[in-house]
Amino acid sequence: MKLLKQIATILTPGEDKSSETVEWEMSILLGWVKQTYTLQSDELLVNNLLNFSRGFWKGLFTCYDHYYIPRTNNDLERFFRKTKASHRRITGLRSWNSYIIRNGEMIVLVNDALRQEHVISRLCSVSFSRYKSRKALWDQRLTGVILRKKFN
Known part of the structure; x- marks a missing residue:
């Protein structure tokens, strides 16, 4: 738990933080984790942490240099979930893949407009x-x- 709190502290936005400083701090922390957690029972934790961070690394720090880029995509996911739930309620179908492929961004534009x-x-x-x-x-x-x- 302490490790996750350290990561959260590093990733918490601040006025004096830039993508370079946060990326550097995370690199230092991940290096420390590799050196400190060397027991076989720690292997799963270390591998998951390294793989997970490597997967997001490229875009993880963009929000520190550009204030208009959100730190997470939670709002966007919530917005799509509402649209998807609406489709499910109307059609009774679980999947909306063919619907979204056929109608594309118009679905989202119309649903958003109707809520305004x-x-x-x-x-x-x-x-x-x-x-x-x-x-x-x-x-x-x-x-x-x-x-x-x-x-x-």
Whole structure:
């Protein structure tokens, strides 16, 4: 438990922390763990810790240099869980893979829009000519995506 608290302390954001300093502190701690936990009973802990951190290492420290990047993706996961639960409730199907592949980001955009306040008034405020020009751009984009998939 003490080891996990040390890791949590290192990874806790602070005003004076940068990705370089946190990465350096984590490297030092992981090196210390390898040298300190040498018993055979510690092998599973050490291997799991090293493998887990290695898997996330590349993007683990980005949030310290860029304030707009969240430290975790918990909010995003929660958002998708709501959308997925809604699909399950409507269709009764456990998997939503074919649904999300077929409809893509439009599902998430519509579900998010429906949860927003004043969505009808906001939609009514868009002029038809602006909608038509945006739709043309969207159709162009979709055609390009379909053609790329067809020829690749």
